[in-house]
Amino acid sequence: MQWEPVIGLEIHVQLATKSKIFSGAANRFGAAANTQACAVDLGLPGALPVTNEAVLRMAVKFGLAVDATIAKRSVFARKNYFYPDLPKGYQISQYELPIVHDGRIRIELRDGAVKEVGITRAHLEEDAGKSMHEDFPGFTGIDLNRAGTPLIEIVSEPDMRAAGEAVAYMKKIHSLVRYLEISDGNMQEGSFRCDANVSIRPKGETKLGTRTETKNINSFRFVEQAINYEIHRQIAVVEAGNEVFQETLLFDPVKNETRPMRSKEEANDYRYFPDPDLPPVVIDNAYIETIRAQLPELPEQKRRRFMDDFGLSEYDSSYLTASKDTADYFETAVAATKGEAKLIANWIMSELSAALNRDNIDINVARVTAEMLAGLVNRIADNTVSNKIARQVFGAMWRGEGSADDIIEKQGLKQVTDTGEIEKSVDEVIAESGAQLEQYRNAPPEKQGKLVGYFVGQVMKKSRGKANPKQVNQLLSAKLKNLGRG
Amino acid sequence: MSFNKTTVQDIAWLARLAIDDQSIAGYEKDLTDILALVERMKKVNTADIQPLAHPLEIDTQLRPDAVTEENQRDDFQKIAPAITDGHYLVPKFVE
Secondary structure, three states: OOEEEEEEEEEEEEOOOOEOOOOOOEOOOOOOOOOOOOHHHHOOOOOOOOEEHHHHHHHHHHHHHOOOEEOOEEOEEEEEOOOOOOOOOEEEEEOOOOOEEEEEEEEEOOOOOEEEEEEEEEEEEEOOOEEEOOOOOOEEEEEOOOOOOEEEEEEEOOOEOOHHHHHHHHHHHHHHHHHOOOOOOOOOOOOEEEEEEEEEEEOOOOOOOOOEEEEEEOOHHHHHHHHHHHHHHHHHHHHOOOOOOOOEEEEEOOOOEEEEEEOHHHOOOOOOEEOOOOOOEEOOHHHHHHHHHOOOOOHHHHHHHHHHHHOOOHHHHHHHHOOHHHHHHHHHHHHOOOOOHHHHHHHHHHHHHHHHHHHOOOHHHOOOOHHHHHHHHHHHHOOOOOHHHHHHHHHHHHOOOOOHHHHHHHOOOOOEOOHHHHHHHHHHHHHHOHHHHHHHHHOOHHHHHHHHHHHHHHHHHHOOOOEOHHHHHHHHHHHHHHHHHO | OOOOHHHHHHHHHHOOOOOOHHHHHHHHHHHHHHHHHHHHHHOOOOOOOOOOOOOOOOOOOEEOOOOOOOOOHHHHHOOOOOEEOOEEEEEOOOO
């Protein structure tokens, strides 16, 4: 039988605020344990939560960017469960009335097709603390610095039909929250993580199968692996005549498998109810419109503008706008040249991206800055260096040897455009290449063009790549033509 | 809907309440009575009434995004039964 996977994602995004969602404690990663956990975060008796205005603003920003409905009235609710890193015995979240609902986002698939994924809701909530099982023999250590960190949980519709689609969606949301500057999106530090809901059904069936939920996946690669593992596991279960149970799973990237996290006997009953400490959040149209007016340019708008303003292809524009950092790098570099957009784009997509991949670093900390790349492209544009030499200069810049101009000057890489000097090399090469010249003379005219290549190569070698290839070609062709007649 | 012994025990477990066997019958009756009241209330026509999220007619107060709390870890940890390297210690549990 043909099976169709059905996938929905719940993405947790930590918001980049200065302070926590309900307290004035610092929201900063990496502080010493429990130094950023105040009375509210610890759930000490008598401490009361007060909502951070920035958190609300960020949620509305996100909602507007995914074309969603913004709730004028939303309500914080208590989600009750017991866990050692949840001091209050409940997590403050939103349940029946989330701040954002009914949005959508466009994703591009690997084959170039475009698909729309529905966003059911996005609600605000607080993060829990962290449990350390390793460092305290016989005990678990609890660090509550993360308790109260603002999160927005983005719940998609079950609109995805393959692991690749889920990854494309996750990347799109990741790019968007970075564009909106509401999160640093740092996946290693847990700022951006996701739960994957997966079920299967016979192709053509419209009813949903029983789903499993794989929790806390913190990389794009693991999402793809976990979903693919789960799809194959479920198909094997059903084809063996058994049933898929609704359960919560954890993905183990080392073994590349999912395994049950909580047994179904203890299926959680969260007993949500409105938090009496927090009256409803009420906002008006004016508030929403103020935020709309402050929205930055979004990926889609940027992509169009790059095509219109810089004459880039759709492919190039999509590549350059996929992340805000890359788009910013591109624009900064182009601004420092005389409109060499296409050249800059090519260098970012080839040499720069190869170097970034090789050293596994992000573009915003690239060793060749946008200004440095622009400096190099300017020397290509004014014929100071050829493309080939430019790659050599780029390598030297990457190694920290200075600016393009410094390196060209120091290493004497300036392209030779002095006709007299090139002509001298051409004459030398012709004099040294008796056999090849003979071959050239005896060749039929249609084959002669190909034989010129040898001479060009020798002249370029003699000039250590610095002779202007175009001039070399012109001079050689003219001279050989004359000799050929002789 | 009415309660039996198992539902009472389940609810007690969810709330981590230790109740002794003799009191279960009493809870069964009390909880069943509460649900009976809910059943009566359900008969009231509430079509045009917004659900009540909070008894007070006020909106939430917001605070500006600023760090106003200082590190008071030493004070807070004075009441903790066990701490090491700034961590609160609890009996080991692993998912």
